[in-house]
Amino acid sequence: MTGWLSPSDWEAVRLSLRVAFWATAVSLPLGIFTAYALARWEFWGKQLVNGIVHLPLILPPVVTGYLLLLTFGRRGPVGHLLEQWFGLVFAFRWTGAALATGIMAFPLMVRAIRLAVEAVDPRLEQAAGTLGAGRLWIFVTVTLPLILPGILVGAVLAFARAMGEFGATITFVSNIPGQTQTLPSAIYTVLQVPGGEGEAMRLVIISVVVAMTALVLSEWLGRALARRIAGA
């Protein structure tokens, strides 16, 4: 196996997994919150928030990456403060890759979860209210379990997107083997070399295998959830 892929390729695989995992895990709570707010609340600036959430989908990834660089870079207004206050640095770190892929995947996640929230029968939430549950508890005990399939879909979409994202990542955190060289960056690199198709294909296969595993797992989990609710 080690002969099949170079150690730095393996490094890229490991890094991509880590980046995609954290990008998904960290953005999930925020994604759920945002989706719920957009689906159920009326507030000033809602359309603005909705627009901002979709921005990474609309903008070419390089632009997103560039904007991230300007904002979260060491000298960027946010990056600067984060470093000063929390010692949190994104630039040239895998955390930056996670931030970039997380942001790129965010609209997908939010949309999936929002669709699920909108499909929840509000009469069930009302029933929970009459049984004494406050808003938070209604959310936790009724809404959340009912949107689990949607959350699952959102998470898988985000994970898959995070595994495949390239443009924003390389623009924001560049391509430092072992630190920010994710699978797509590695693939891109070898594809730019004449005759690099063979190695690229091997990396693509790994990428596909990882994402498919996540996909099949999620399908399986989704079915289990659906069966549970159908009441077998």
Place this chain on the structure above:
Amino acid sequence: MTGWLSPSDWEAVRLSLRVAFWATAVSLPLGIFTAYALARWEFWGKQLVNGIVHLPLILPPVVTGYLLLLTFGRRGPVGHLLEQWFGLVFAFRWTGAALATGIMAFPLMVRAIRLAVEAVDPRLEQAAGTLGAGRLWIFVTVTLPLILPGILVGAVLAFARAMGEFGATITFVSNIPGQTQTLPSAIYTVLQVPGGEGEAMRLVIISVVVAMTALVLSEWLGRALARRIAGA
């Protein structure tokens, strides 16, 4: 206005709109079909189909573009046949950009619609069956209207992604102004020039305005649909 953006920039805006529109419009029926099949049918190879649908999400866009080039290019097996039989050429035409962005957006579209299909109460479809509706009619008169909000979301996601897609498009159909240079490609191009940020920003703003308009329209339509079903 013409002074604000160069004619070739306007060309790119027009082209992007055309590409995104057709990518969405043509893939929508297929997306609905695929989503329905994945949600409701059991068939051999279902997981495979599911995997293939998600592939463009997982693969780095350049890889997808490269695979498209190999398959649908003039010398590619499929591209060759399509040209011979139907005179249909994708390579280096705006149709190819539509194909690339359509494929890149397809998983998003399918996932959104599939979530909506899964939220439709099968008991309503059963009721339609007892009233004499066959499978197709049940789909057209019951399922389809009930998943309209999901279709809308799917279409908007696809349109937005098509407006923003860059990697696969430039790899597949290159970056020929007036023919295959979409907004993201144009942005990329001007970003290659020192001092091109100003023009890039103008293009980004146009891109954002277009996509936001689509977004707001879709939100508004979605609300109208929801209100109708809520029964006001």
Place this chain on the structure above:
Amino acid sequence: MTLQVAFRHRFAGFDLDVAFEAPPGLTALFGRSGSGKTTIVNAVAGLLRPDSGRIAADGAELFDSDSGTFLRPNLRRIGYVFQDARLFPHFTVRQNLLYGRWFAPKNETGAELEQVVDLLGLGTLLNRRPGALSGGEKQRVALGRAILSKPRLLLMDEPLAALDESRKAEILPYLERLRDEIGLPILYVSHSASEIARLATTVVLVDHGRVLRAGPAEEVLSDPEAAPGFGLREAGAILTVSVDGHEADGLTRLASEGGPLWLPRIAAAPGTVLRVRVLAQDVMLALERPQGVSALNILPTEVSEVHHGHGPGALVQLTMGKSHLLARVTRRSAEALALAPGRRVYAVLKAVSVASVSIGAESPGGT
């Protein structure tokens, strides 16, 4: 149309094994909550594919596990009024009502929209969507929707449970007309013995997934043994009578085997044959013909059977010619009056006791 039903189906924790035949007319499925009624109806509609068995209409197989036949619901032309209304939320009431029309054969006649709308009191609701309807309104729309789809068989799962008495009183005669005039066979689930007594030509008693008793309504309902199944309060017999004439003070005179009966006006022409249900608890027995009482109907009968249950009461079967009556009395009275087969007694029956709900037109499918 005769429906033959015989199948088994297992749910985790519930085992259904039923066989019965539903001849033309209205067949009532009666049984406790959870006894399997909806499951049976679903199997007939084709919404449930039973583990094994056979379901056929007039010999045509709808389902047969041996031959692997399973006709899809839309090909069965079976209208179904669901226990939960299942209206299409995106359609207006009018569109819901007309839904089945698209698929029904154009040349066949059936109920007309206006007629159904009037009957069900839906006139002001036609342009609303189901989300803005009350519980009973939804149920009425579901009823109309099924009827308007011109089915060859109608399944009704507690269609009137959410309705008030006066609305029920309006709808019941219509169901009778469907049964008799259009000759539409109906499979009807209800908890209400009086609804069943009025409408059913055949009764199927279901309990814990088994058929306890099935047969013509008169027989099953007049059978003292079967009575506990309906609840003692609902025990009663069905008398077949014919309209004799309408009198000036608003009463209708009926001819029965035991003599004339007077009931509050019945809208039926003289000569019409009717089924009248007399509840056992509404029948008082007297050894001599009582004088100066408000009860108009006093019939000479002979005790044919006395059935003592566990409680303080007794069910007495009375015979007049070939007809039977049931009377429910206390054990104490039974002893005081020395009731025993062969004893001649007068059955005293108030005119107003026979609820209009229990007067039905004689069904062509009845015995």
Place this chain on the structure above:
Amino acid sequence: MTLQVAFRHRFAGFDLDVAFEAPPGLTALFGRSGSGKTTIVNAVAGLLRPDSGRIAADGAELFDSDSGTFLRPNLRRIGYVFQDARLFPHFTVRQNLLYGRWFAPKNETGAELEQVVDLLGLGTLLNRRPGALSGGEKQRVALGRAILSKPRLLLMDEPLAALDESRKAEILPYLERLRDEIGLPILYVSHSASEIARLATTVVLVDHGRVLRAGPAEEVLSDPEAAPGFGLREAGAILTVSVDGHEADGLTRLASEGGPLWLPRIAAAPGTVLRVRVLAQDVMLALERPQGVSALNILPTEVSEVHHGHGPGALVQLTMGKSHLLARVTRRSAEALALAPGRRVYAVLKAVSVASVSIGAESPGGT
């Protein structure tokens, strides 16, 4: 607890304007389908914010459009049994039942799970999810869920509509106990006059979004004017009686103002005060005390009012001491017996006619 309800609300095409007071006990909302019952109940629960008005419990405002008060549903501690069960599909029956427990104050006592499960016959269903329940089973779980949430007020929207008679007969005494022993105030929607007659201490008649009549159950139900609202078949009076003793042949002797009454065994200790509902159509009138009849209960009374309707019948109010009875007779009999205020007649009443459903423990909230 006394509930004060007075509000207006407009839907497109429907206008609700109601005001009534629900004193402790069980207040029944009665009215036709679409008359506005569910809307009222929703407003009390806090699921609907009316356009204007005020809703208060024991003076504490739940809603007041003037002051802008609107207490959220979860702060009202009002249990609600919905017309559609609304069970949580992702929870098992047990989890559904215990849901309200998480939020109820821990120190307060309330119904126990086991007790409720037994009563509602849910023992074998505890680990199922709602998707695998029959219609009646769902309704029973919803009932249990609301009761177990230890509410201070219980709203029930046709809780028993999907249930069979025997199941109802088991549940009704329990509701009485909730009402009387725990003293839980209940707002109860039902189409069944007999359910209402048995349970209600207060009756509110709703029609087309307006309150037609509201008052103590005895009054509203014994009022010949209000009777048509319930359907003539359900007209009847409520007698307050006390248990005198249990006799060997299974009958219970009751003392009423008109003399002794014998009914099939009632499980209540001697001395207990009970409410007994006697349907107008079950009362026969006789000028002389009949002899040799199966009816055990013959009470001397005096006619106090004769109410002629449109039909061939008449409602006769009878007085014995301070109690009233209603009798429904034909106009022909009324004339034959020359019934008029002041005339002394015997009311003949079969022991078995008084359905056990109409025997209720005297509620502390009753008059």
Place this chain on the structure above:
Amino acid sequence: ADVVVFAAASMKNALDDFAARWQAETGDKVTVSYAGSGKLAQQILQGAPADVYVSANVGWMDEVEKAGLIARDGRKDILGNSLVLIAHGATTEPVDIHSGFDLADRLGDHKLAMALVNSVPAGKYGKAALTSLGIWGAVEPKVAQADNVRAALALVSTGEAPYGIVYSTDAEADKGVSVAGTFPADSHPPIIYPAALLKDAADPADRAFYDALSSDMAAKVFKTYGFTVLPRGE
């Protein structure tokens, strides 16, 4: 007639300028598709309708030639470029670039921005230069590779990285960076931009444009953008 040119993205400014002049002169239209050289070569290999290809490195041009897609007598090296070390800020103290110079120390904890060192031409040349100067080993762990030269430039321009290695043509216009030094021409393989007339180019205008790329007018234009113009006939 319409001439379709596939050109390396780093040539955009200069080539746009030249093409505009040539259009004005001849009345023929030029359309340029800018992307990475590799991408363009792959597209040409797959039958892209390009008439002229200008690559930023020799390797990809060789691929195209091997595939037999270049017209007879249709390849020439037209431009050269030099490699510079840039620093963040409008001005900077000059750095003496020589064998073993102290780049690693100057970087400290910070990064050196380059284009991808194994695939993008500018990155490859930079790596070769640092290797021949004997400091690649010390610098390598501090290299941040961007997917193209412009992205590397942006990293320095925004101050994310203090130093970067780019073409002198890129450093020209960016106000956020200044040239700290130029790599000796012999420290890396010559930076050559070959141009090719492709086999499918049938229109006379195509060859005219190809020829014009090595005209005097072209030389003048390219020089103003910082390129070195290679002697004709090489």
